[in-house]
Amino acid sequence: MVEFGKKLKERQIQEWQGYYINYKLMKKKVKQYANQIETGALERRYVLKDFSRMLDNQIEKIVLFMLEQQGVLASRIAVLNEQQYALQEEPDISKISELRESYRAVGQDLLKLLYFVEMNAIGLRKILKKFDKRFGYRFTDYYVKTRANHPYSQLQQVFKHVGFGAVVGAISRNLADLQDRQGSYLSIYDQPALPLQDPVVDTIKSAVDRLTHSTNFLNFLGQHALIMHEELPSPVEEHVDEERYHFMSLILNLANTFLYMVNTYIIVPTADDYSMSLGAAPTVCGIVIGAMAVAQIFSSVYFSAWSNKSYFRPLVFSSIILCVGNLMYALAFDLNSIWILLMGRIFCGLGSARAVNRRYISDCVPLKIRMQASAGFVSASALGMACGPALAGLLQTKFTIYNITFNQDTLPGWVMSVFWLMYLVWLWISFREPAREAEDSPVQQESSVEQDKLEKGLVEPLLLTSTENEQDDEDVSEEAPEESRRPANSFADAYRLLTPSVKVQLLIYFMLKYAMEILLSESSVVTTHYFGWTTSSVSIFLFCLGLTVLPVNIAVGSYLSNMYEDRQILLLSEIVVFLGILFSFNLFVPYSVPQYVGSGLIMFVAAEVLEGVNLSLLSRVMSSRLSRGTYNGGLLSTEAGTLARVVADATITLAGFLGESQLLNITLLPSLVICIGSIVATCCTYNSLY
Secondary structure, eight states: OOOOHHHHHHHGGGGGGGGGGHHHHHHHHHHHHHHHHHHTOOOOHHHHHHHHHHHHHHHHHHHHHHHHHHHHHHHHHHHHHHHHHHHHOOOOHHHHHHHHHHHHHHHHHHHHHHHHHHHHHHHHHHHHHHHHHHOOOOOOHHHHHHHHTTTTTEEEEEEEEOTTHHHHHHHHHHHHHHHHHHHHHHHTTTTTTSSOOOOOHHHHHHHHHHHHOOHHHHHHHHHHTOOOOOOOOOSSSSOOOOGGOOOHHHHHHHHHHHHHHHHHTTTTHHHHOOOOHHHSOOOOHHHHHHHHHHHHHHHHHHHHHHHTOOOOHHHHHHHHHHHHHHHHHHHHEEETOOOHHHHHHHHHTTTOOOOHHHHHHHHOOHHHHHHHHHHHHHHHHHHHHHHHHHHHOOOOEEETTTTTSSSTTTTHHHHHHHHHHHHHHHHHHHHHOOOOSSOSSOOOOOOOOOOGGGOOOOOOSSSOHHHHHTTTOOOTTTOOOOOGSOOOOOOOHHTOOOOOHHHHHHHHHHHHHHHHHHHTHHHHHHHHHHOOOOOHHHHHHHHHHTTHHHHHHHHHHIIIIIHHHHHHHHHHHHHHHHHHHHHHHSSSSSHHHHHHHHHHHHHHHHHHHHHHHHHHHHHHHHHGGGGSSOHHHHHHHHHHHHHHHHHHHHHHHHHHOOOOHHHHHHHHHHHHHHHHHHHHHHHHTTTOOO
């Protein structure tokens, strides 16, 4: 792997080399500080002051050059505007075409300038992070706070693309105007049916979004999948290996995700009735629902490892296991065995191929559509979550064929086994195994630009030990041991790469999944006990909750994330989840439907907002060594969420021994405690989440 400084130099625009951040010099300076502090030649205060001055000079160099180039672009646009005004009096098709190309040329130069600023922004983040990791001091927190909030901030010029919006607007407006005017003089056969946005403008807007970290709905939703991307941008469109990408194979992976989520939640409205029909308590539904999650803890690991060698075989195995598991679930009624019921759900969990689905998108989908594919992965999950209970509500019938019972309890198993069989046939016919690279690089590409916000907490003494310094996995040199540059090869190895910020984000993910699982899994028992709801009523309630997922993410991804910082939304969402849990307690008699539905909706929606922002932040602060390999960031988040579901379902079953009247309050109490803990942890690491 080429170290970051060399990668930065390779991707520099040659004629602008002197205006880039001198990353190599600053890295050497950090090393000198460390050596001088060890010998007692420097004091901490001098180091902070000197390094701040150096950063200020570097940023000023970048900003002044950026402003100079913006002025050049503005002057060129002004000249082109004068030519356009002249063409209004004497229209000329050839000159209009030439003028459009001239505007596009300005757009291409603006794109180069955006890449210039973006690469410098990456360099600044990385050198700040290196300083913090080397000295164990939250210098980045101090530097960003003092510089970014100052009325004459030059740092904001780098990170907030000040002035670029006007140039982008001028180019896009004039190109659109010329396109409309040119259409007036062309034959109707030459006029396209629908006017299209000029490609150069689309590319510029994408570059601006990356630079500011403001995000549209697709990007926001795609981050839920924790599929990380190339860190350094390139001003030239790089060749993408299309041989590894197959559209139908991608659709099959998304279909697998959708069906698995349907399979997970289709039994929720009827699990308590099914348990009672087999002679168990209704709260045993917690074990029935959670058995799938228990098995998924193990299946996620071996499916993630299996995907290193193949995608087709794991998906075939998953389909067969899920088909068998659903058959066992359905036959448990006539065999009158709660153990077969549980084994069926365990088999379903052993067939969880979500790690394969995520890995396929990461490895085999071209970069230009990877974010859309990631958003499709999350959307398929959300749609499956809503469709599962809805489908259960439609299966309200009872009949017998050859002494085999088909009713609301068994039909979910029968229906899903048929679906998985159909999926297996479709998979066998249409899936194409992507070509494997001859030899995988020992060090994978580093993750997305946003990942570079990794922060260490305040630790004393100022200088870390040399052993700790060796653990710095970011920007390792070519002489570093190969093991220090490889992806994590075990959970223990992955855990050692988790910083306090990452641990807090995983705790938040655990909390929200725990709270959501408590709400969903016990909904049938609670609503039957307090309100006498039927299976259809529970299905409608859960279906409505599931339908909120995409609208909520649209609102957050399109609006809130552009108005507020992610960490602000994160903390506010945690507080709202806390309030939703608090209002759910049965403190007043009688317990009313509006209280349960209202508090449940508040908690669920806030948890959905929290999940999106949480995973967005997690993708930024997670180590690059966790972007690939078996024990990657996606697997860690999946395991955290799955473990939360297991613990929640076990809590429901254990609380059931105290009676259904106590179930609600007892299960909500751990949710409340964990939520308070996550809020406190967020406040402690708040300044590192930017």
